Amino acid sequence: MSKPSTPPTSPNYGADASGLIYGFLFDAQGLAKTISGDEALTWLAQPAPEDGGFVWLHFNLAHSACTKWLKENLQLSDIFHESLAEGSRSTRVELDDDMLVAVINDVHYDFDFEPSDISTLRLSVGPRLVVSARLQPLRSIDKLRDAVRRNAQVMSPVALLVHLMHDQGDVLVGIVRNTTTRVDELEDKLLAGRLESKRANLGSLRRLLVRLQRLLAPEPAALFRLLRTPPEWISEDDLDALRQSTEEFNVALSDMAALQERIKLLQEEIAGRVAEANNRSLYVLTIVTVLALPINMIAGLLGMNVGGIPLAEDAHGFWWIVALIISFTAVAAYFAFRDPRE
Numbered sequence: 001m002s003k004p005s006t007p008p009t010s011p012n013y014g015a016d017a018s019g020l021i022y023g024f025l026f027d028a029q030g031l032a033k034t035i036s037g038d039e040a041l042t043w044l045a046q047p048a049p050e051d052g053g054f055v056w057l058h059f060n061l062a063h064s065a066c067t068k069w070l071k072e073n074l075q076l077s078d079i080f081h082e083s084l085a086e087g088s089r090s091t092r093v094e095l096d097d098d099m100l101v102a103v104i105n106d107v108h109y110d111f112d113f114e115p116s117d118i119s120t121l122r123l124s125v126g127p128r129l130v131v132s133a134r135l136q137p138l139r140s141i142d143k144l145r146d147a148v149r150r151n152a153q154v155m156s157p158v159a160l161l162v163h164l165m166h167d168q169g170d171v172l173v174g175i176v177r178n179t180t181t182r183v184d185e186l187e188d189k190l191l192a193g194r195l196e197s198k199r200a201n202l203g204s205l206r207r208l209l210v211r212l213q214r215l216l217a218p219e220p221a222a223l224f225r226l227l228r229t230p231p232e233w234i235s236e237d238d239l240d241a242l243r244q245s246t247e248e249f250n251v252a253l254s255d256m257a258a259l260q261e262r263i264k265l266l267q268e269e270i271a272g273r274v275a276e277a278n279n280r281s282l283y284v285l286t287i288v289t290v291l292a293l294p295i296n297m298i299a300g301l302l303g304m305n306v307g308g309i310p311l312a313e314d315a316h317g318f319w320w321i322v323a324l325i326i327s328f329t330a331v332a333a334y335f336a337f338r339d340p341r342e
Contacts, residue, residue: 018063020057026055037057058134079094095225103121104168125157147167156235165245168249183263203267209256209260210260213260
C-alpha cells in the first residue's frame with residue numbers, strides 16, 4: 001500500500017523559525033542538496049573541505065526573527081546588515097571585509113507591469129557562504145532556485161551570483177519584449193486613428209521603464225573597484241563571468257533606453273494629433289461664430305423696443321432685412337474662407 005503523498009511546501013512564502021525559506025549545500029561537483037539552517041551552521045563550523053563546497057541560505061526579511069538570527073549566527077559584513085535595515089536601493093556589487101555585498105533589484109513574482117512591482121534582493125557572498133534576503137517573492141531568485149533543484153552545476157559562490165545576474169537579465173529581457181509588444185499594439189491603434197486612452201497607457205509603460213532602468217543599472221564605480229582589486233578567493237574565471245554578465249546586462253538596459261525613446265516619440269505624435277484635432281475644432285467654432293455674427297447683430301438692433309426702427313411700416317421690410325443679412329453673411333464667409341496667401 002503506497003503512502004499518501006505529502007503536499008509540497010511553498011519555498012516562496014514559507015519560512016522556518018529563523019526566517020529561512022530554503023538552504024542548499026553545494027559539493028565539489030557543483031551539485032546541491034537541501035539543508036536546514038542548523039545543518040548549515042554545523043557545516044560552516046567545520047574546517048573547510050579541501051575539495052571545496054559552499055552553502056546558500058535564502059531568507060525572508062518579512063519574518064520578525066530573520067535579522068536577529070543572521071546577526072547572532074553568521075559572520076556577515078556590516079554593510080550587509082546596514083543594507084537590510086535601509087541602505088541604497090541602487091543595484092551594485094561591492095567588496096567589504098573580503099566579502100561581496102550585492103544589492104539587486106528585481107520584479108515581483110506576480111509582476112503586472114506596475115512600477116510598485118519592484119523590490120530589492122540583498123546578498124552577502126563569501127568563500128563558503130552565500131546569504132540572500134528579500135521582503136517579497138522575486139522572479140530571478142526563484143528561477144535560480146529552480147535551476148539548482150534541476151541539478152544545475154554551480155561551482156563557486158561567485159558563480160551563483162553570476163547565475164543570478166543572468167537570470168535577472170533574462171527577466172529584464174522578457175519585460176522589454178512584453179513592453180515592446182504592448183507598444184506595438186498601441187502604435188497600431190494610433191495609426192488606425194483610435195486615440196482613446198493610449199497616451200495614458202504609454203505614460204504608465206514609460207514610468208515603469210524609467211524606474212526599472214534607474215534601479216537595475218549597476219553602479220559602475222563599485223563594480224570597477226571590485227574587478228580591479230578582487231579578493232583572493234575569487235578565481236579569474238569567475239571574474240570573467242561576472243564581467244560578461246554585467247556587459248550583457250548593460251545591453252538589456254540599452255534596449256530599454258531605446259524603448260523609452262520610442263515611447264517618447266509616440267507620446268509626442270499623439271500629443272501632436274490631439275493638438276491638431278483641437279485646432280480643427282476651434283477653427284470650425286470660429287467659422288460658425290463669424291457666420292452667425294451678422295444675423296446676431298442685426299437681430300439685436302431690430303429687437304430693441306424703441307421708436308424709429310427702419311422698414312417697420314414697409315410691406316417688404318422683412319425681405320429687405322433678410323437680403324441685408326445674407327449680404328453681410330456672404331461677405332463674412334468670403335473673408336473667413338479665402339486663402340490667406342491671396
